[in-house]
Ligand SMILES: [Zn+2]
């Protein structure tokens with residue numbers, strides 16, 4: 343029997359989850375973003391302007407879905423310029439198009455004059471106070487989740503963060519493993535922060551996104567979301583469940599478990615890797631002449647051995663990476679032992 347780890351039915355929709363417009367420091371209007379991304383084959387764009395959430399519901403139609411969102415910045419000491427400074431950049435995505443208020447915003451945090459026009463009365467009268475600390479960020483995550491948001495830690499590597507800055511964060515939905523703006527700016531984000539968090543049993547998902555500010559940041563990293571229809575809450579539920587993969591190129595066409603064997607079908611790939619929580623890793627390799635388009639990994643022994651041990655904290659998982667001939671990657675989310683046992687999460 344096949345157990346689908348990416349849903350068997352539904353359609354794939356291409357999504358850019360990180361976008362700045364001229365509401366904050368982006369070069370394009372929301373309408374121009376819709377046009378550019380639609381022409382490039384995207385169906386979904388999350389609008390994540392700095393410090394303000396401005397509804398873009400009017401852009402949504404049968405072929406395009408606008409997700410309402412915001413990116414907040416909480417910086418450590420800020421002497422300015424190129425001096426020592428670490429920062430949390432966090433995206434909050436509204437799970438319903440009716441949500442108009444994000445409870446972790448403050449009018450005081452808006453640094454651009456023209457953006458101040460978008461401050462809501464709540465942001466002025468009840469400003470949220472950010473703290474650069476694990477407790478401070480956990481408070482923001484908790485409040486935002488309770489108000490109906492998915493929360494993503496953005497580009498931690500670019501932000502000069504390390505283990506001490508993200509371990510202990512609770513309830514994140516995602517973490518960026520690739521950010522086009524950061525990548526093309528010379529500081530490449532990696533999977534390591536996500537992997538560190540997965541090892542403490544935080545079920546964080548891999549996010550690849552553009553963080554577009556201008557044309558140079560476009561179309562580098564995206565999510566492929568599998569959902570029944572291009573409708574706001576349907577898509578947000580699919581994102582929350584993890585019915586997607588992240589990519590900078592390769593396609594994942596199917597992913598399922600059959601009699602303990604994990605099977606994946608892809609576009610032409612140079613390598614397909616299985617990576618686990620602890621020191622069980624495998625790679626299948628093709629060649630330029632004979633690229634891979636599928637791979638199978640027998641997990642029976644992995645599942646059996648892990649079921650035989652009690653894991654009080656670090657629940658085992660596996661995830662996959664696909665690399666094409668040009669070095670572009672696709673990342674699945676992690677599949678934890680309960681799910682591999684067919685029991686869901
Ligand atoms: Zn950012």
Ligand SMILES: [Zn+2]
Pocket residue numbers: 360361362390413553
């Ligand atoms: Zn950004």
